Amino acid sequence: MKVALYVCRTDEKWSMILSLDIRVDVVWWLEGVSGRQVHQWLVLSLQLPLSQAAWLVEQFVPVRGMAQWDVVAWQSCLNAKLLEYERDSGEIEAREAVAVAMGASGWGKKGSEAGGWRSNEREDGGGGTGVKGRGAAAQFIVGGMPRAYPAKHWAQLQQYAALLAERMSGRQLLAAEAEALLAAEPAMPPGGWRAAAQLARLHGRLQLTAALQGPATRRRLAWLGRARSAPRCHRCGSEARQRVPCAACGLAACAYCEACLALGRSRACALLLRSAAQGAVPARGEAPRGTALAPTGGGLARWGLSAAQSAAAAAALAFLSRPPAGDGPGRFLLWAVTGAGKTEMIFPLLQHTLDHGGKALVATPRRDVVLELAPRLAKAFPDTSLATLYGGSTERWKDAQLTLATTHQLMRFYHGFDLVIIDELDAYPYHNDPMLAHAAAASCKPDGHFVYLSATPPARLQREAALGKLAHAKVPVRFHRHPLPVPKLMRMITVAQCIKRKQLPAPIVSSIRSSLERDAQVFVFVTRIAQIEAFVQLMRRTFPNISIEGTSSQDVDRASKVIAFRERSIRLLVTTTILERGVTIPRSDVFILDADNGLFDEASLVQMAGRAGRSLDDPAGRVIFAASRRTRSQVKAVSQIRKMNAIARRKGYLHPPVSK
Known part of the structure; x- marks a missing residue:
């Protein structure tokens, strides 16, 4: 996408602004709609890649004496900044794009033929360029002065700009998303939504920028050479390291963000519209x-x-x-x-x-x-x-x-x-x-x-x-006011060894049988999807009269198996951490095998243990951490559960113990 770029000075304050429709800006600044006196106004380019224009706006800092600059000085400043953009972005192709942009804008011309300059300086004020005279103004632009937005459509544009700002409130959207947002709204004004967006931006109700933040040099590493950082996505904050040729802006290496690609391509030259919601809560x-x-x-x-x-x-x-x-x-x-x-x-x-x-x-x-x-x-x-x-x-x-x-x-x-x-x-x-x-x-x-x-x-x-x-x-306590089941640590060989030997250790068999005999639903958590099928077969041979299934994130029937487990059609379910949270099965016991595996951290162990004891009719439940060794994660998980029980007991949240 290409945009116009201009600078203006109002009440001694300089601003650099990119424009989606320069005709709107002409009416706003030069025909008095803004309500502020414009002292100087200069179009730097009518066709500049959005990525460069947005970066120039971000980098713009007024300097002393800027009011005395002529068009040649502005040309020199812009060229220098664009060369800096080229160096910091690492785009060799950017030089060609700059040359094209400068040629199209007439920067090769001299004096008052270059740029689009407007000065309202008084004759005795000094410092202005162009024609001077009390009350007079000089206007220059390559190819003629930009046309102003038609006066007969201005009122309609104002209404649509207000509507756009209202619909955009609290959102940040790419241009295609903004178009989709407005698809159901009344017919747009003749200038289209871009003209309305530009007017909303001039009113201060909308931010317009490139979807990617421009390149930056990490100054603290400058002594090691120019340390460049990749542009960052304004939408998701990720670094954008991928580059492709882009027909929209003309650059041979336009960066885009892969991290949030599923929500639409966020590119260096893609327009991002932002509008903060108005305050409601004091x-x-x-x-x-x-x-x-x-x-x-x-x-x-x-x-x-x-x-x-x-x-x-x-x-x-x-x-x-x-x-x-x-x-x-x-x-x-x-x-x-x-x-x-x-x-x-x-x-x-x-x-x-x-x-x-x-x-x-x-x-x-x-x-x-x-x-x-x-x-x-x-x-x-x-x-x-x-x-x-x-x-x-x-x-x-x-x-x-x-x-x-x-x-x-x-x-x-x-x-x-x-x-x-x-x-x-x-x-x-x-x-x-x-x-x-x-x-x-x-x-x-x-x-x-x-x-x-x-x-x-x-x-x-x-x-x-x-x-x-x-x-x-x-x-620290569940709704039924009973303490959380505290996991018991059990020594056991690994699941892989069990599958290889085609046999489960006697202690784990005995413990699972006790759970089944007390009519509990049994969760058996393992670390790897690849082990589930073989382990299910081993469990079926060990408990031949029990309905046993396995599931994981790759199982297309996962939802139906969970339902069957909840309805007790399945009594024992071998699974991975895909079911460590968000699933409530009444009267459940939990067995976590290979609990010493690095894939099971403290949080995972606590969450899996949390599947037990959730129902009012079986608040105790049973939790077993089975592993060949004791790990810090197991100890911390048990400690966290014990601490919560202690807090609940101290605050009086637990049911009083039943006297024997």
């Missing part, structure tokens, strides 16, 4: 007149929460009522054990935000969880508009007060929400993915709040909570 804790931000106890009563849930929700509500401590959004960790009812605890937080006119987002890593939560949120908030977003969703452009989305969908939002709730913070794909963390951070308003939900928070957040650097609340 910023920095200032309540609107006649209202109180602080929640009341009555706000919790309607949700039927347990004592432990109510205490955590009250702490989170108190957090929402305070202004964020730093410059960015506030952060709160809701650390609740598996099966504690995290979803019910976020209802009061959502209600608080909605009651104050704000917008809330609930993000979860997996589509199946989105589909499961959608009817629960719709039932809890029947009078609130709800948008459900995931790959292939038909509600992609729906504007709603409450949004439920997979974490990948967050890349289409920009400062759009007062409250962002990240569910299953530690789960794939969100965990250890900087791209999704970047998208989540961009989706929240600077004065908004984050609430993280997890049964097994990452170690970094656990440390911050322990040091008092992260506000948090713990829910």
Whole structure:
């Protein structure tokens, strides 16, 4: 994509601006629509690749004496900056593009024939270039002055620009996505949506930039030679190292981002439109007149929460009522054990935000969880508009007060929400993915709040909570008020050795038989998909009268097998960590084999152990960590479960022990 680029000076302030439709800028600045006096105005190029124009705008810094520059000086400055762009981007082909752009714009000409200069300097003011005279103005541009946007269509353009800004509120979209967003709107003005977008940008309601951030040189490594950094994607924050020839901008090596390719190609020359949502929830804790931000106890009563849930929700509500401590959004960790009812605890937080006119987002890593939560949120908030977003969703452009989305969908939002709730913070794909963390951070308003939900928070957040650097609340008990089952460690040879020997060790056989005899459903977790089929056959030979199946992420029948397991048609299920979370099976026991394997970290072990003891009729359950050696992850997982039980006991959340 190519755009126009110009500079202007108003009230001694210089600005460099890229334009999607220079006719709009002519009316805005030169026909007095802006309401500001324009002292100087110069078109630098009418056809410049967007990647270069956006980088020039980012790099623009006014210098002393700029008002006295003539067109030749501006030409020299622009050429120097474009050569810097070429060096820092590593694009040899950029030199050819610069030459083409300069030739097309007439930079080879001299004096007043080059560029498009307008000066309103007084004759005695000095410093202006072009024709001087009291009240006179000089206008020069290669090929003639750009035409102004037709006056008869200006009112319609103003209306459409306002509509575009409203529809874009809280979003960041590529040009094709913006077109899709506006497809259902009334007929566009003659100048099209690009003219409306340019006018919205001049009004300050829309940001226009390249989808990729321009190249930068890491100055601290300059003594080692020019240390270049790859351009970064504005949408997902990833480095963009891939380059291809591009017909849109004419560059032979136009960078694009592979990380977020599934949401549309983010290229160096692709237009990205951004618009931060207007504030609704009072910023920095200032309540609107006649209202109180602080929640009341009555706000919790309607949700039927347990004592432990109510205490955590009250702490989170108190957090929402305070202004964020730093410059960015506030952060709160809701650390609740598996099966504690995290979803019910976020209802009061959502209600608080909605009651104050704000917008809330609930993000979860997996589509199946989105589909499961959608009817629960719709039932809890029947009078609130709800948008459900995931790959292939038909509600992609729906504007709603409450949004439920997979974490990948967050890349289409920009400062759009007062409250962002990240569910299953530690789960794939969100965990250890900087791209999704970047998208989540961009989706929240600077004065908004984050609430993280997890049964097994990452170690970094656990440390911050322990040091008092992260506000948090713990829910150490499940709804039935019984302690979490504490795993028992059992020595056992590896699964691979069992398959090779075609025999299971006697202790594990005896333990599984005890679970089956007590009528429990049995989870058997293994580390590798390749082992499942052989291990299922071994289990069937060992327990011939039991219905046994295996499943994994590669199993197309996974969903039906889980249903059959829940309905007890299957009694023993061999699986991988694909079922470590999000699955509740009544009366379950859990066996984790090769528990010393590096694939099973502390969080995975706690989550898998959390499948046991979730039902009211069987709150104890059984959990076995079977391994050839004891590892730090096993010890820490057991320790974490014991600590939660101790906290629950100390706070009086557990049922009193039954006297014998």
